[in-house]
Amino acid sequence: MRRRTLLRLLPLLLVLFIPSCGKKPAVAEPFSFIVVDDLHYAGAADYDSASAPDERTLRTIRQTGQNFIPFMNALKEQALSFLPKPAAILSCGDIVHGGVSDPRAQFSSFFAAYNSVAMPVPLYNAMGNHETAGEGMQPAYDESFLPFMSGEAGRQLADRNFSLDIGDSHFILLDSQPPERTGGDHEKRIFELMDRQWRWLENDLETNKYKAHIFVFGHPTIWPVNGGDVWYVYEPQKQREFVDLLLKYNVRIYFGGHEHVNSVVCYENGAGRKLVQMVPDSEIPLEKEEIRPLVRDYTVENVAAGGGSLWSANLRELVSSYRERIGYCRISHSAAGNFIVSVEGPKVTVRMFEAFSRQPLDQYEFTAGSSGETQFSYDQP
Ligand SMILES: [Fe+2]
Secondary structure (H helix, E strand, C coil): CHHHHHHHHHHHHHHHHCCCCCCCCCCCCCEEEEEECCCCECCHHHCCHHHCCCHHHHHHHHHHHHHHHHHHHHHHHHHHHCCCCEEEEEECCCCECCCCCCHHHHHHHHHHHHHHCCCCCCEEECCCHHHHCCCCHHHHHHHHHHHHHHHHHCCCCCCCCEEEEECCEEEEECCCCCCCCCCCCCCCCCECCCHHHHHHHHHHHHHCCCCCEEEEECCCCCCCCCCCCCECCCCHHHHHHHHHHHHHCCCCEEECCCCCCEEEEEEECCCCCEEEEEECCCCCCCCCCCCCCCECCCCHHHHCCCCCCCCHHHHHHHHHHHHHHEEEEEEECCCCEEEEEEEECCEEEEEEEECCCCCEEEEEEEEECCCCCEEEEEECC
8 A cells, every 4th residue: 555655656756856857948028828617527437338328528538639738738739839939838717527436547648648639838736626526536536637847847846736937927726615615516616715825825925026927827717708617606705705805915817617618707906906807718619619699798697608507696796786887798609729828017817718729819918017017918810
């Protein structure tokens, strides 16, 4: 047993004793980074056909077989050719689909596929609910992803909550899954930080408050865009505190996932500070979806419709309470791909790329003002 434990810890031990390994280069500005979410890797061999996977899982397996390697190769091409040069890929969770009888085999399968692409930049993931979907997923994630990301960073990342620096920017990746969370789609799903994680976040923000930019990544969204469960959906007061904490430290962009819809929502606090929530939606469908009208109005009907979920009433209240302060909303149910975020001094530009396209669909600019205010503009069809 001890020998097996030692073997499992071997990748982490290697990282500890070889601190200079990893793909993380010394990065000078300007630089860029790539953002994805909800890749939902599901290799066909990871699922036991005798257990009759549900339709969603069967579709996800087909999508993985058709799109995962081509999409990773498209990201690799972006990582090699985009200017300013990308320094990392940040994933907002649900990087694997889960719900398997052998979680370690699914993570091994994911890494075999991902590593076959030889991505030239490091990959970091904020854990999503599908990384916890099923018995044994969380320990398997810790045994595989934490050593992998430690290897990418060239230093030990021992906790699912972690932060790192690129240039003069600070990146915070949050673990939104409380310990009792088991994933899946049929529970009262909770996305929250444990007390120690909240204190860690406060401390990390305070320690890095003089960085040029602080970017935060998590799996759930802060504000709903597609009827899904969000951070602190059952605790509106705590949800406000979470938003205020990010604004206090001038976090301008929160990157999330989970809702599976390409979206940009800008919250204005009334004192010149803005927090923009951005979701690329990287679940690439089997066929190009029909173009649906953009959603521009942040209303209960548009983003929190439907009453079937356990959190639907909470969601409607949340949207009603924020509606007046959502100054910009763009939700596209037809787009899926990734962001590339360029950082050039005080200016941050986010470009949305649909999968396999070299032309940005739209772009957003953020500029830091001298007294903390945020200029936010956009260029889109
Ligand atoms: Fe999710």
